[in-house]
Amino acid sequence: MKIAISRLTLAAALTSILGANAALAEVKVGLLLPASGPYAALGKEITDGFMLAIEESGLKDIKVINEDTEAKPPVGLAKARKLVLEDEVDVLSGVVSSGVLGAIRDFVDGSKVPLIVSNAGNDSATGESCSKYITRVSFSNGQVNRPMGQWMYDKGIRKVYALAPDYAAGHEQIDAFKKTFTAAGGQVIGEEYTPFGKTEDFGPFLTNAQAAKPDAVYVFYAGGEAIKFTKQYHSFGLDKSIPLFGSGFLTSSLYVKSEGEAANGVTTSLHYVPTLDTPENKAFTAAFQKKAGHAPSEYAVQGYDAGRLLTEALKAGASGREALAAALPKVKYTGPRGPLEIDPATNNVVQNVYIYKTVQKGEDFTQEILATVPSVKDEPNGCKM
Amino acid sequence: MGDPAFWILQTLNAVQFSLLLFLMSVGLTVIFGLLHFVNLAHGSLYMMGAFVGVSIATTTGSYWIAFALAPVVVMAIGAALYLGLIRRQRRSSPMNQVLITFGLVFIFLDVARIFWGDIALGLEVPAALAGSVHILSVDYPAYRLFTIGLGLIVLIALTYVLDGTGIGAMIRASVENETMAAAIGINAERLFFVIFCIGCALAGLAGVVAAPIFSAATGMGIAMLVPTLIVVVIGGLGSLKGAIAGAFTVGFVETFGAAIIPDFASVLVYVLLAAILIFRPSGLIPARG
Numbered sequence: 046m047k048i049a050i051s052r053l054t055l056a057a058a059l060t061s062i063l064g065a066n067a068a069l070a071e072v073k074v075g076l077l078l079p080a081s082g083p084y085a086a087l088g089k090e091i092t093d094g095f096m097l098a099i100e101e102s103g104l105k106d107i108k109v110i111n112e113d114t115e116a117k118p119p120v121g122l123a124k125a126r127k128l129v130l131e132d133e134v135d136v137l138s139g140v141v142s143s144g145v146l147g148a149i150r151d152f153v154d155g156s157k158v159p160l161i162v163s164n165a166g167n168d169s170a171t172g173e174s175c176s177k178y179i180t181r182v183s184f185s186n187g188q189v190n191r192p193m194g195q196w197m198y199d200k201g202i203r204k205v206y207a208l209a210p211d212y213a214a215g216h217e218q219i220d221a222f223k224k225t226f227t228a229a230g231g232q233v234i235g236e237e238y239t240p241f242g243k244t245e246d247f248g249p250f251l252t253n254a255q256a257a258k259p260d261a262v263y264v265f266y267a268g269g270e271a272i273k274f275t276k277q278y279h280s281f282g283l284d285k286s287i288p289l290f291g292s293g294f295l296t297s298s299l300y301v302k303s304e305g306e307a308a309n310g311v312t313t314s315l316h317y318v319p320t321l322d323t324p325e326n327k328a329f330t331a332a333f334q335k336k337a338g339h340a341p342s343e344y345a346v347q348g349y350d351a352g353r354l355l356t357e358a359l360k361a362g363a364s365g366r367e368a369l370a371a372a373l374p375k376v377k378y379t380g381p382r383g384p385l386e387i388d389p390a391t392n393n394v395v396q397n398v399y400i401y402k403t404v405q406k407g408e409d410f411t412q413e414i415l416a417t418v419p420s421v422k423d424e425p426n427g428c429k430m
Numbered sequence: 431m432g433d434p435a436f437w438i439l440q441t442l443n444a445v446q447f448s449l450l451l452f453l454m455s456v457g458l459t460v461i462f463g464l465l466h467f468v469n470l471a472h473g474s475l476y477m478m479g480a481f482v483g484v485s486i487a488t489t490t491g492s493y494w495i496a497f498a499l500a501p502v503v504v505m506a507i508g509a510a511l512y513l514g515l516i517r518r519q520r521r522s523s524p525m526n527q528v529l530i531t532f533g534l535v536f537i538f539l540d541v542a543r544i545f546w547g548d549i550a551l552g553l554e555v556p557a558a559l560a561g562s563v564h565i566l567s568v569d570y571p572a573y574r575l576f577t578i579g580l581g582l583i584v585l586i587a588l589t590y591v592l593d594g595t596g597i598g599a600m601i602r603a604s605v606e607n608e609t610m611a612a613a614i615g616i617n618a619e620r621l622f623f624v625i626f627c628i629g630c631a632l633a634g635l636a637g638v639v640a641a642p643i644f645s646a647a648t649g650m651g652i653a654m655l656v657p658t659l660i661v662v663v664i665g666g667l668g669s670l671k672g673a674i675a676g677a678f679t680v681g682f683v684e685t686f687g688a689a690i691i692p693d694f695a696s697v698l699v700y701v702l703l704a705a706i707l708i709f710r711p712s713g714l715i716p717a718r719g
Binding site for chain 1: 434436439440443444446447491543547548549550551553554555561562569571572573578642643644645647649650653654684685686688690692695698
């Protein structure tokens, strides 16, 4: 009797295992995002956006495995290996730091696992070191800054002083602006790159910028440095005489409140603005607010669109690494940030770039859109698919 | 750059940064000189000063209450650390001290992340110090002038206490020769505790004063620890005058380095450190002659 029962349970166990195997047609996603270190807040924001897209899709059989990259290249590579070799994920997504993206690029390309990049903006990832397995849905450093050159020139600005942190993204962002601004006829009369992550006091740099007497200051700073920079720019009273411009990470809605009145009147360009007046963005903003308890930032949208890219590809019938890699760049839809598609020549996103002013209204901040530059697309920059 | 206003502004920047470094390093150097204790968590106490200050200011709506209370709170944290951990480790090897206080750095980092989150918090400059003041023919932010004034007051007060009072004599005696000081009736143990607490309070003060300029961020403690250690080594371990000399040397080199040769700004201070270690290994003004 006892034996019979145990045989029965064994049989039951077996069928359930087989059943589970049948359900293993599920899709495994590895999320490579920082959960600790300086970019932890961005990782959380991107994850929330990504999960929102998965929930909205109605697809039930998607399993998400989170790994903390700590925004450190060696850690990111180890975690990418773990996700691909041990967890055998079908697709990877994430990567905040361009350093981590650089570190995992060859491994991802070699192991033929599709990667949907939801932040890291290094131009080379969809330029000379592009891969058909790497699709970027966030932005490239050049893309968000290029439209500002002509626009600022058209507004009568002729002499600009540029500042950015001294690392790859800082140089790429400023270079892209410089190129279009000087091509339009403007002049960059001075530029300085501040020690990245080590600059607490921007006073000496601000005094240099002031002494150069430019029409405007153009900068790229993000996260904690953006908060410090804008506050110090304001405290020196520079904003009264020299207007501040930059790429939109300077006054991201994620931390604009920490900047307070220092953010008021700063004009920047970015691929997403929370106040976009479209039905897609209104629906997204409401859904994200409900999920995360605060209004979405560009990071949330990048996470959301990474998730959306995946679910759209799955709905189109793709399954398995190779099929997903081929299907991801073909996804095209109008999302929170406007029309979104992937450029087949580089696998980088083609999207609108918005030029907007941050305006303080009491305790809150809103963004006033001044111009929309439609469908900004990167040159192939040496990319051969 | 030929404009005199440029040089006046940069000098004010340098003085302001130097005095902030002084507030940070004086506690660290006196604790080292007296207790022979390497407290790497000193930067974390600075960070706690900033975060506690932001919290108090947002709850009460007044920067000045935060300014008065944050150093007290940080002093209490320091006292708890001393009684619970550091007193026991005073006699252990420097390597143990470094490991323990380095561990504390990470504990404080995560405590700050849990309580205050990953996004840096801004603190508005108090209304009375908003805007600029016209001084020496330039406009300079009033709040930065306030930090210069505060740093000078602390500097003068500490110099007076150390050079002109009985307690100062006891401290100097204990730094010079602890056993002999104990033999003539100085309660070194109690003295150490008081000095440790004051050092922590000064780090907390530096934190709350820096918060409106640098904002409160979890990385600020580590970012500030490195220049502070350089100040202490350049000035001479354990000496107040060394801390003053070191802070002004580092402050001026960093500021004018950034202003004149920005490409080398981050290297200059290390070059200086190396030069000091080679030619004056005990620092500019060593505590013990």
